[in-house]
Amino acid sequence: MDKMVAEPENTLRSIAVTFLKQVGMHAQARNVAKNPHLEHMSPLELVEQLKKFNVTYTIDIPHQDQLEDTHYPFIGITSSREDDGEYHATLFRRSGKTFQKQTPASRRWQAVDFEEISQFSHIVVLESIPSKQLSVRTFVKEVNLRKKWYWPVLVLTFMSTLTGLSIPLFTMSVYDKVIGGHLVEVLPELGMGAAIAVFIYVGARLARGYILSKVVTEFVREISNVTFHRLIHMPLTLLARVGITNHINRMKNTERVRSMLAGTVGGSMLDLPFVIIVLITIAVLAGWLVLVPIVMILLHKLVSYLLTKFTNAALPAIYNEHQDGITELSKNILFLKSGGNAEGWIQRLHRLNRENSRQNFMFAKRNGLYGAVSHVMTMITGLVTIFVGIFLVLNHSITSGALIACVMLIWRITGPAAMVLSSSLKIDMLKSAVAQFDGFLTVQTENNELRLDIPDMDSAPAVSFKGVTLRYDAESAPALSGVEFDALAGDVVAVLGPNGCGKSSLLITTLGVLEPQAGYISLNGRNIRQYDPQVYRTWCSYSPAETQLVEGSLADNIRFQKPSATDEEIVAALQQAGAHALLELVEGDIHAPIFAACNIMLRSIDAEAISLARVIVSDSNFILMDEPVAAGNPTVKAAFIEFIKSCKGTKTLIFSTHDQHLLPLVDKVVVLDKGAVAFAGPLPEQAPVENQGEANA
Structure with a gap:
């Protein structure tokens, strides 16, 4: 919050917040103000946010004829970042035949000439704002x-x-x-x-x-x-x-x-x-x-x-x-x-x-x-x-x-x-x-004014599942049926069960990609459907069962998870994930092309190490992993065991597995059978066995 207060009032981000408030989009304004990924907002990020909010706009060089016809306030943006590393902007509006700009300090409007507006490299003009009645004339x-x-x-x-x-x-x-x-x-x-x-x-x-x-x-x-x-x-x-x-x-x-x-x-x-x-x-x-x-x-x-x-x-x-x-x-x-x-x-x-x-x-x-x-x-x-x-x-x-x-x-x-x-x-x-x-x-997307909250990403979350039921279609049996259990902040939870019991569905639903037909999942007492989907999924570090490798180098594959990762962070993550063989293969050069279109599938044997390295480099305190050591690579398994130990108490980790040797390391075990919870709680050796009713009590 202190950083937000100290932020200069003429940055593109602060002007965008004021701009959204001016047109009555207060929930969207709060989203922009609290989104940690927009700390140094660029014009491209502003455009992406407007698209997410279903706002139609035009971005162009200043044209007086165009601005004289606009009904909404508009933003003038500088051509490049200033010395403070920010794009600066000014909020304008049309008043009759004249133009006015808002002074950031006093929030008052004062008359300006078009010449001042023309000094900006780009002008963002709103065409329309989202309404309850969806337009059917977009074409x-x-x-x-x-x-x-x-x-x-x-x-x-x-x-x-x-x-x-x-x-x-x-x-x-x-x-x-x-x-x-x-x-x-x-x-x-x-x-x-x-x-x-x-x-x-x-x-x-x-x-x-x-x-x-x-x-x-x-x-x-x-x-x-x-x-x-x-x-x-x-x-x-x-x-x-x-x-x-x-x-x-x-x-x-x-x-x-x-x-x-x-x-x-x-x-x-x-x-x-x-x-x-x-x-x-x-x-x-x-x-x-x-x-x-x-x-x-x-x-x-x-x-x-x-x-x-x-x-x-x-x-x-x-x-x-x-x-x-x-x-x-x-x-x-x-x-x-x-x-x-x-x-x-x-x-x-x-x-x-x-x-x-x-x-x-x-x-x-x-x-x-x-x-x-x-x-x-x-x-x-x-x-x-x-x-x-x-x-x-x-x-x-x-x-x-x-x-x-x-x-x-x-x-x-x-x-x-x-x-x-x-x-x-x-x-x-x-x-x-x-x-x-x-x-x-007219089909409703995941982005709407009811899903704009920003989660608290500074600490590990507590996760609660309440009667979660999921069907992929009306004819099939439920993939998840009334799933209920709790994971405290900093807990490591292992999800077990036979193939097809709903482990992957549970993780993808927790990620918010699939929405249950009944029940809900909450983080720190708030339904995950209230969170901004893009921010929530970026925060949650998810590792699928089948790791997607991309053409290029080791660095390219790790930055797939975190584009801003430095070379030092990538090397450290690979070493921590047990990818020593891969590093030796490229002789320590993480930028050497190793995954080409012709051999990308052949190298998938190393996918587990890359997947674990991606999770490590993301440094998220909320992690979901689907079968992280299914291939049985002993080096990666040893690295994953150390990773589990490092997560306890500081990161909330939920992973699915068939490996029962990992269970003594976790805080809670959830056993699924045909989509329903058969057992949820600590292992019997650690504490008295809790049946499902006691675990939820």
Whole structure:
């Protein structure tokens, strides 16, 4: 607390706290003020906190026009850390047509000019704050954030449409004046004008394509980031229930949006409203001949509507099941190869492949028919225009040059129209993707205003389990059933039981990754669901049963747990964890590349030592370890025994094990059987055996 009081009032962290209070987010402000990981907050950490609080924002260099429209206070941030190692910031707000800044000492507002605001390298502006009614228009909101590009794109499309008339009109003039009127002397002037128009046309198209690609790519990047951030912070139980294929499809949807909006379909959708200019030109040149493309477009729309329903009826319905089957096969390939009895799996995969191929063939066949009919309708439009135009030429209603120009202009109408109409299935898929995206964002994540407390990380916690019941799905037996026991601060607790009894589930639930359907877990008398999930899990040092090794060096693998660890801390942790063989292998160079993609699995025999070293280097006083010495490495086991002794009284350690030789070292033993507690208390040799009722008394 003294450090917080002594903290300068113009640091980014203190300004962020004031900023959140200004917009009524007091719980979030307390979270930022107490979070030990934000002691020297950077702009990137501020942005991550705003994402966690479901606040929409923009961060940019100062723009007066943008700031004059904002309704919330905004933060100006310096370009780099000052001499005190902090980013400094100032809180501003708009008051009518003027700007004001808050003086940190007095908390009063005083008028400032935009020139003072422009001295800051970045401005963080709030777009909206979270509300009880979740927004379902996030996709449209992201589109509207790029409104400044609307007019340039529309102007370039308008220019390309006008200049695109040059070639048909040039052709008409050549036929009617140069050939028909024998006015050869006007040909250079006509050619020069047409060349200039074509140059403008090409330039406008290229500029529009560049802007579209840039804006759509940035837009899709933001959508992908939002989707990924949302997936990361969704409850694990919900993610598992929805299925991995659906999550992959959500990420793929963003690429579909990019390819559609930045491709030919997006360009045709922009060109379509400007078709009216081409229709007016045809009406001026050929009178009622303009009715031909109008009628044919309406007929094309009717045919497209019918064909769309016909094609949609053949959409592959087995896609997700097929992808899930492939994913399941990839996960269990080692089991299948080692078991030797994979006939059932192979038959199932063959069935899925066969049905998936059949459904895709039916869809491709109907989609091909759709494309062929669309092409035929375009050809018919051109032919009807020619035949009707010949009749008008013979009646001297229009010139032959006007007819040729109208036929050329017809393609500028039927092209975009046919592209949009034939892409109606893609447009429907885009609408569905937008609806799925907005619906996906309404799903509650782990981050909300009720889970923003910061745990006391300065001392070992007391842990209490009260009737914890966990099911992975409604059909399966409970992984945990009414689990109740207590671990005092500084206790070392061993969890025993046969495979599948719920040991790993208990540890993961204690970590807060899985949420029980009944009961709760408390730390120091407070439900763990009240704590900020990110801060809580960073504090709790968790070692899974299967250690995840990463490509690189020993240092890279240890810093996986604590990125700020020094080389000296890493070496000390490895030595304490019994990893002497690994250190000898790299001749003491912890930065030598030892784990490569080709041998990372072969080196997993040393995973136990690395896992224990990660726990040691984290120096947390709350530790969860799943089967830390399952491989039976005697050196690592001896190191783990010493680690247990060092934890007693200073760190709360809960670990699962099958090794009964470790039990005399612990303060309490918990025996699980089919998810329920069969025994909880000290070993009988240490104290009278407590049954479960006495242990909870």
